[in-house]
């Protein structure tokens with residue numbers, strides 16, 4: 001355990017809304033030990049950004065950690081050269097050029113189909129009707145798992161997220177996680193021979209072509225699914241909610257004074273879909289006068305850094321005209337989100353503009369009251385009921 005001052009949280013309250021606690025941490029003890037999370041938390045934006053790059057101290061390698069045990073050793077749990085090698089291997093699948101020239105047209109085609117289905121409905125939950133299938137269809141395209149139903153994509157993603165958060169070791173959650181990773185493996189078994197014969201830009205294909213082992217390939221596909229489904233899903237639904245709640249911001253876009261992309265990026269700063277990234281202390285060290293001991297766990301709290309008052313003016317306010325270069329929504333170190341360009345295109349250039357074009361009168365369904373958000377590691381709305 002580090003020498004950082006102790007800050008106690010009520011886990012239920014923290015899950016419902018971590019922002020009041022995070023604000024107090026930033027004010028009083030920006031690096032603090034939270035006994036309920038068995039971890040030391042970094043909460044200030046610039047401290048997170050600086051320390052995330054010190055991979056000799058704050059390592060991504062976490063042998064025996066839940067992610068590695070349940071999903072295999074993926075690139076998010078590697079450092080230095082072995083990480084770079086895999087990151088380079090997937091570049092042809094995630095690069096801005098591939099997104100623009102290959103994926104964008106598929107994203108548009110899939111989204112138009114989903115909107116066509118929605119046209120038959122007068123109202124519904126925007127997550128189920130739109131955000132979830134848009135996100136899952138994109139992930140099916142990018143991973144090569146076109147043989148998977150979009151509902152299954154969402155299920156297996158959630159099952160893995162629950163599995164890696166299962167610190168208390170609930171056997172049912174663990175069994176469900178195994179079931180989800182097995183489902184992904186079964187779908188990979190079916191698609192691998194096909195893409196070996198006809199290579200394409202998918203993650204499965206480019207990793208195989210780059211010579212990564214099947215074990216590496218499968219682990220990184222599971223990583224992309226665990227991190228690439230619920231974040232775009234929650235960001236799409238959350239951004240729509242934020243724009244419908246703040247009509248002045250929506251009008252800025254409709255009047256050409258701001259963009260859908262700005263709205264997505266500002267939402268992701270304001271309510272970060274990934275609020276935290278864990279690291280293992282690789283060696284004893286003193287950082288910002290705090291002593292850290294080898295093998296203890298720390299959390300870089302992106303969701304807190306994104307509300308840092310020293311970096312963002314009125315950080316609690318959703319303002320799509322603010323400068324966002326300091327945002328940590330996609331991370332700030334060598335593990336900077338591999339799906340960032342995919343997400344910007346999918347959400348900022350396809351999902352949001354097409355939704356508002358198709359449903360210009362869309363509004364929140366007041367019969368359902370306030371939209372509820374949960375989570376501090378992964379955060380998003382539970383339902384966004386709308387009248388289309």
Ligand code: HEM
Pocket residue numbers: 052075076077087139142223224225227228229231232235268273274277302328329330331332333334335336337338339340342343
């Ligand atoms: C709103 C959308 C998304 C958000 C907010 C998001 C956020 C993040 C964050 C915060 C990290 C960790 C960064 C760090 O520790 O420094 C990350 C890593 C990663 N993300 Fe995303 N993500 C999104 C969408 C996606 C999508 C769609 C994919 C895949 C198609 C994806 C694939 C990955 C991968 C593979 C990594 C690990 C990269 C590495 O280890 O080098 N993400 N993401």
